[in-house]
Amino acid sequence: MSDVNIRALAKALNLSISTVSKALKDSYEISTETKQRVVALAKEMHYNPNPYASSLRRKKSNTIAVVIPEVADSFFSLALKGIEEVAQAKGYHVLLYLTYEQYEKEKKILEECKNGRVDGVLLSVTSETVNTLHITELMDVSGGHPVPLVFFDRAPDGLQVASITTNDYESSYQATQHLYQQGCCNMVYLSVSKQLTINYRRMEGFRDCLRHYGLPFTTHNIVDCSNDLAKNELLVRKLFIRKHPPDGIVAGVEKLIAPVYTVCHAKAIAIPAAVKVVSFSNLPYAAILNPALTTVTQPAFEMGQQAAILLFKAIEKKQSPGKMENIVLPSSLYIRNSTGKG
Amino acid sequence: MSDVNIRALAKALNLSISTVSKALKDSYEISTETKQRVVALAKEMHYNPNPYASSLRRKKSNTIAVVIPEVADSFFSLALKGIEEVAQAKGYHVLLYLTYEQYEKEKKILEECKNGRVDGVLLSVTSETVNTLHITELMDVSGGHPVPLVFFDRAPDGLQVASITTNDYESSYQATQHLYQQGCCNMVYLSVSKQLTINYRRMEGFRDCLRHYGLPFTTHNIVDCSNDLAKNELLVRKLFIRKHPPDGIVAGVEKLIAPVYTVCHAKAIAIPAAVKVVSFSNLPYAAILNPALTTVTQPAFEMGQQAAILLFKAIEKKQSPGKMENIVLPSSLYIRNSTGKG
DNA sequence: CTGAAAGCGCTAACAG
DNA sequence: CTGTTAGCGCTTTCAG
Numbered sequence: 219m220s221d222v223n224i225r226a227l228a229k230a231l232n233l234s235i236s237t238v239s240k241a242l243k244d245s246y247e248i249s250t251e252t253k254q255r256v257v258a259l260a261k262e263m264h265y266n267p268n269p270y271a272s273s274l275r276r277k278k279s280n281t282i283a284v285v286i287p288e289v290a291d292s293f294f295s296l297a298l299k300g301i302e303e304v305a306q307a308k309g310y311h312v313l314l315y316l317t318y319e320q321y322e323k324e325k326k327i328l329e330e331c332k333n334g335r336v337d338g339v340l341l342s343v344t345s346e347t348v349n350t351l352h353i354t355e356l357m358d359v360s361g362g363h364p365v366p367l368v369f370f371d372r373a374p375d376g377l378q379v380a381s382i383t384t385n386d387y388e389s390s391y392q393a394t395q396h397l398y399q400q401g402c403c404n405m406v407y408l409s410v411s412k413q414l415t416i417n418y419r420r421m422e423g424f425r426d427c428l429r430h431y432g433l434p435f436t437t438h439n440i441v442d443c444s445n446d447l448a449k450n451e452l453l454v455r456k457l458f459i460r461k462h463p464p465d466g467i468v469a470g471v472e473k474l475i476a477p478v479y480t481v482c483h484a485k486a487i488a489i490p491a492a493v494k495v496v497s498f499s500n501l502p503y504a505a506i507l508n509p510a511l512t513t514v515t516q517p518a519f520e521m522g523q524q525a526a527i528l529l530f531k532a533i534e535k536k537q538s539p540g541k542m543e544n545i546v547l548p549s550s551l552y553i554r555n556s557t558g559k560g
Numbered sequence: 561m562s563d564v565n566i567r568a569l570a571k572a573l574n575l576s577i578s579t580v581s582k583a584l585k586d587s588y589e590i591s592t593e594t595k596q597r598v599v600a601l602a603k604e605m606h607y608n609p610n611p612y613a614s615s616l617r618r619k620k621s622n623t624i625a626v627v628i629p630e631v632a633d634s635f636f637s638l639a640l641k642g643i644e645e646v647a648q649a650k651g652y653h654v655l656l657y658l659t660y661e662q663y664e665k666e667k668k669i670l671e672e673c674k675n676g677r678v679d680g681v682l683l684s685v686t687s688e689t690v691n692t693l694h695i696t697e698l699m700d701v702s703g704g705h706p707v708p709l710v711f712f713d714r715a716p717d718g719l720q721v722a723s724i725t726t727n728d729y730e731s732s733y734q735a736t737q738h739l740y741q742q743g744c745c746n747m748v749y750l751s752v753s754k755q756l757t758i759n760y761r762r763m764e765g766f767r768d769c770l771r772h773y774g775l776p777f778t779t780h781n782i783v784d785c786s787n788d789l790a791k792n793e794l795l796v797r798k799l800f801i802r803k804h805p806p807d808g809i810v811a812g813v814e815k816l817i818a819p820v821y822t823v824c825h826a827k828a829i830a831i832p833a834a835v836k837v838v839s840f841s842n843l844p845y846a847a848i849l850n851p852a853l854t855t856v857t858q859p860a861f862e863m864g865q866q867a868a869i870l871l872f873k874a875i876e877k878k879q880s881p882g883k884m885e886n887i888v889l890p891s892s893l894y895i896r897n898s899t900g901k902g
Numbered sequence: 903c904t905g906a907a908a909g910c911g912c913t914a915a916c917a918g
Numbered sequence: 919c920t921g922t923t924a925g926c927g928c929t930t931t932c933a934g
Contacts, residue, residue: 219619219676220704223911234921239913249919264697266675270612270621271911274926277561279612284656289644290861295637302631302658306665311677314626314656316644323648333608334561334927335653362562479848501845506821508850519632565927576905581929591903613927616910676911 222263231259242267273334281311282529283336285327287319287344287372292472292500293518294342297370300522301340308530310337319445321346328352331365338366338529343374345411350374366532370525371516372416380532381544382525384516386416389549390423393468393496393514398431400494400557402466405433406457408441408474420470420498443474450477458487469497475511483508494557498549510554517547564605573601584609615676623653624871625678627669629661629686629714634814634842635860636684639712642864643682650872652679661787663688670694673707680708680871685716687753692716708874712867713858717757722874723886724867726858728758731891732765735810735838735856740773742836742899744808747775748799750783750816762812762840785816792819800829811839817853825850836899840891852896859889 224242228235233252241248241256248256259265273279284301286294298314305312313336317324324344329352331339339356357364357379369381397405407424410417421440428435441457443450454477457464469475475497482489489495489509496512497504504511528543566584570577575594583590583598590598601607615621626643628636640656647654655678659666666686671694673681681698699706699721711723739747749766752759763782770777783799785792796819799806811817817839824831831837831851838854839846846853870885 219707220674222704225911235911236913236922237920240920243913247919252919264674266671268616268675268911269672269677270615271926272913273612274610274616274928275911275913277926281655288641289631290634290637290641292632295632298656299630299632299658302656306658311672312656313623314640314644314654316641316648329608330611330653332562332606333610335611362564365561476845476848483848503818503843503845503849506818506825506850507845507848567927577928578906578930579904582904585929589903594903610927613910614929616912617927617929619910 220264220266222265223268224265227256227259227263227265230263231255277334279311279335279337280309281313281336282526282533283313283315283327283331283339285315285317285324285331285339285341287317287342289314289316292502293371293516296500296518297342297522297525300519300524301526302522304523304526304530308526310530317344319344319346321349325352328356332356332362336365338368338533340368340370340525340529342370342372345414345417347374348413350377353377353379366529368525368529368532370521372414375415378542380528380542382521382528382547383416383544384521384547384549386419386549387423387426389514389551390420390468390470390498391427392423392551393512394424394427394466395431396512396551396553396557397466397468397494397496398427398433400466400490400559402464402494403433404462404464405466405468406439406441406464408443408454408467408469408478410443410445410471410474412442417470420468424468443477445473447473447477450474451481454478454481455485458485463493465493467493467495469495469499472497472499472501475499475501479507489556490558496551496557504552505554507556509556509558512554512557513552514549515552516549521547562606562608564607565610566607569598569601569605569607572605573597619676621653621677621679622651623655623678624868624875625655625657625669625673625681627657627659627666627673627681627683629659629684631656631658634844635713635858638842638860639684639864639867642861642866643868644864646865646868646872650868652872659686661686661688663691667694670698674698674704678707680710680875682710682712682867682871684712684714687756687759689716690755692719695719695721708871710867710871710874712863714756714758720884722870722884724863724870724889725758725886726863726889726891728761728891729765729768731856731893732762732810732812732840733769734765734893735854736766736769736808737773738854738893738895738899739808739810739836739838740769740775742808742832742901744836745775746804746806747808747810748781748783748806750785750796750809750811750820752785752787752813752816754784759812762810766810785819787815789815789819792816793823796820796823797827800827805835807835809835809837811837811841814839814841814843817841817843821849831898832900838893838899846894847896849898851898851900854896854899855894856891857894858891863889 228238315327373381499513570580583595657669715723841855
């Protein structure tokens with residue numbers, strides 16, 4: 219941290235502090251000549267304004283918080299990139315917080331966002347988040363100004379808040395329909411936490427598609443998976459010991475595809491001949507898996523960008539997004555060999 | 561942003577501001593009873609200290625910057641997770657900056673780290689970074705306190721700065737040796753930017769291994785790739801039109817593996833029968849590629865953790881790491897089918 | 903044990 | 919066009 223501050227400049231130039239301050243901001247009040255002198259010396263002395271002094275005074279941090287469950291995940295890392303890009307272009311700084319899917323962490327982190335540290339928050343909730351008091355409190359600070367917030371991807375139900383999401387229900391329906399059209403009639407949906415709205419919607423899309431085509435839908439069609447790879451492999455293994463093993467699998471999240479492929483390879487169950495597979499995934503390597511994986515791919519990068527753009531709109535209008543925009547960006551079905559004719 | 565500040569508390573309790581401040585910090589100077597009253601009211605009124613006021617006064621931000629080229633990449637996203645975890649445990653905040661492999665961005669970002677915004681910086685340089693003045697300036701601010709900095713993964717040569725890296729040379733040598741032992745005698749190294757020290761070291765490891773085994777090493781053994789997927793595919797295609805197509809490929813970075821697999825599939829070149837393939841990669845899906853990919857895997861998460869730990873050591877000692885620690889964490893060779901006997 | 907007062911570095915009225 | 923002044927909210931001597 220340098221110790222040349224605005225006062226040092228003022229002293230060296232025989233000017234007042236406020237003149238220097240204004241000159242640095244290119245204020246119309248200051249003569250061109252003075253501006254030039256100030257800027258020149260500032261450069262020479264490597265003057266760097268202290269952001270926190272400025273934030274304190276202006277009550278503006280030029281910083282946003284990104285609160286996500288995980289970063290080593292192709293969806294979130296891509297979305298984060300989209301966010302960072304927009305923020306950097308706007309001259310904003312990005313504070314990154316990981317919740318590790320823990321509600322308590324999320325709560326604690328949002329608490330820290332209330333005190334002026336950030337001008338806004340981008341949030342993708344944990345799979346544990348059902349109580350949303352910590353969120354509404356942030357947006358309605360008692361006796362203070364609300365902190366603008368935009369959800370992306372994972373938004374809790376029943377909250378009047380701006381959000382960028384994708385069409386989980388429809389794309390899941392579509393993926394299931396694709397399996398049906400490829401000849402599957404005994405499909406299974408691999409589910410993660412049911413509390414997670416996006417997983418729930420995907421499951422509903424799956425269910426409604428089965429019903430629409432007159433296929434039975436029972437508890438057998440849903441497999442609740444965990445975060446543990448080994449356990450998930452076991453669950454997949456069990457699928458193929460059933461009297462009627464599935465001929466189609468929809469993996470609700472990316473990480474569930476590894477156990478499926480692993481088990482199928484190990485047990486020599488041919489994909490797509492014996493079982494066709496589709497997964498929600500942003501994996502850039504889907505096309506070089508064995509076989510190439512059919513995916514429902516979310517527009518992760520764009521979702522990050524749009525979420526940031528929406529947040530900056532709210533910040534700049536200095537109003538919590540009155541017209542709560544809820545933008546839904548469509549996911550895409552990329553059909554590859556894992557759902558081929560076999 | 562709430563408007564209950566320390567003054568509001570003081571007024572409500574009929575105490576002085578400084579007493580409240582001390583009470584909140586559990587100072588020994590304050591009576592237990594007063595402390596309790598203060599803490600109780602603080603909670604009730606949802607008091608949240610303003611971090612920037614505190615930072616300004618204490619000249620300490622409790623924030624670090626992480627400056628990396630890219631985040632949608634399995635190495636960096638894992639490392640970032642390691643960093644965030646350690647920072648969160650320490651009560652620090654993490655500012656994320658992406659350089660997109662651009663030197664100018666890196667320079668500008670580090671400039672912003674000089675003004676007290678952060679207490680330290682974790683840096684992985686861009687592939688364009690050869691001039692390191694912007695880095696040394698940060699660590700030796702004229703007439704000010706240096707900002708502690710730790711490199712991770714990508715550290716420029718010839719700089720006396722703490723770093724966490726991995727054994728690029730050795731692991732590359734080892735991977736090449738593995739190919740040799742599997743029968744390869746005409747190997748090619750797929751290279752990214754030669755300015756990048758890690759790529760250079762990996763290339764050297766490759767080269768020295770060839771030499772050690774008496775294999776010819778010419779310009780034909782190195783293929784300079786770009787960031788463009790289509791171009792890289794073309795380069796790989798050309799490899800197999802050669803009079804003597806390679807029987808072994810070492811991909812210097814993860815993203816170069818997709819073109820190899822794609823081209824081999826398209827042209828029905830059997831891996832590993834016709835050509836054996838190994839890649840530097842942190843891809844969690846290496847095992848389910850077709851065929852399963854042999855990888856040199858860096859301890860990304862641990863590198864992130866260790867880098868953060870090292871940085872906090874430097875920050876807390878309030879000295880730029882005098883005993884410049886340069887920790888090298890070993891990468892691991894995971895042998896899978898892509899380098900099998902075919 | 904409590905309080906008064908100075909000041910971190912910058913901004914923004916308001917005067918001149 | 920330039921300068922004076924009063925803070926932003928918190929921490930930290932130093933007195934009492």
